Amino acid sequence: MTVKGSASDEGGGRYLARTKPHVPVVRRVATDDLSSEEIRVLRELFATAWGSGSEAFTDEDWGHAVGGMHFILDQGGTILSHASVVERELHTGGHRLPTGYVEAVATEPSHHRQGLGSAVMREVDAYIDQSFQLGALGTDRFAFYERLGWVVWKGPTSVRTDSGLARTTEEDGYVLVRLAPTSPELDLSAPISCDWRSGDVW
Numbered sequence: 769m770t771v772k773g774s775a776s777d778e779g780g781g782r783y784l785a786r787t788k789p790h791v792p793v794v795r796r797v798a799t800d801d802l803s804s805e806e807i808r809v810l811r812e813l814f815a816t817a818w819g820s821g822s823e824a825f826t827d828e829d830w831g832h833a834v835g836g837m838h839f840i841l842d843q844g845g846t847i848l849s850h851a852s853v854v855e856r857e858l859h860t861g862g863h864r865l866p867t868g869y870v871e872a873v874a875t876e877p878s879h880h881r882q883g884l885g886s887a888v889m890r891e892v893d894a895y896i897d898q899s900f901q902l903g904a905l906g907t908d909r910f911a912f913y914e915r916l917g918w919v920v921w922k923g924p925t926s927v928r929t930d931s932g933l934a935r936t937t938e939e940d941g942y943v944l945v946r947l948a949p950t951s952p953e954l955d956l957s958a959p960i961s962c963d964w965r966s967g968d969v970w
């Protein structure tokens with residue numbers, strides 16, 4: 769969709785159609801309010817962003833990305849970047865922290881390195897700061913998030929299961945957190961655990 773300025777009468781009866789620049793806009797949409805067309809376009813974006821190899825974005829990944837708030841960047845009527853935040857509970861140092869867990873961060877590959885992913889993440893960060901005691905995500909894209917104020921959790925990671933804590937050693941060093949204004953004082957080298965879910969627990 770092209771957004772155009774309205775034709776305006778400039779003095780001598782000459783009409784000029786002005787085209788407004790396509791300013792990126794980040795919208796917040798709860799999962800329940802996503803239209804089926806938006807879901808289709810988002811799934812296409814994820815398929816392109818992660819490709820079809822071993823990193824491919826699966827239905828299980830989509831399951832992890834829903835049930836909370838989506839941050840969708842549109843430019844000129846086209847969805848170009850996305851992240852979502854779902855609520856989870858992380859435990860560390862005796863604290864049970866309502867946590868905004870970030871999923872499905874992706875930008876349309878033809879628009880990488882234009883600041884779109886960062887624009888989405890700045891909105892995500894503001895939402896986490898308002899709504900949760902901690903932000904968290906799993907990644908190996910450290911530089912992208914660290915520039916925005918996220919820090920690597922240095923302590924051992926685990927998942928809480930019906931039969932107790934299970935270590936997730938393969939995730940150690942790949943969990944990043946964002947300290948929120950309401951975060952208690954945390955030791956980033958302490959053990960941390962997440963609630964269980966199917967698939968990748970972190």
Ligand SMILES: CC(C)(COP(=O)(O)OP(=O)(O)OC[C@H]1O[C@@H](n2cnc3c(N)ncnc32)[C@H](O)[C@@H]1OP(=O)(O)O)[C@@H](O)C(=O)NCCC(=O)NCCS
Pocket residue numbers: 817818849873874875876879880881882883884885886887906907908909911912913915
């Ligand atoms: C990770 C991802 C979302 C980043 O999206 P993006 O829109 O390209 O993000 P940005 O443009 O804001 O920043 C990306 C990089 O471009 C750089 N950059 C931003 N604007 C730039 C510009 N105008 N010119 C050159 N570089 C720029 C940033 O410094 C950043 O560098 P860094 O990653 O080394 O920190 C995108 O690469 C992607 O979709 N990857 C595939 C899916 C994925 O891996 N998701 C993350 C999983 S946790």
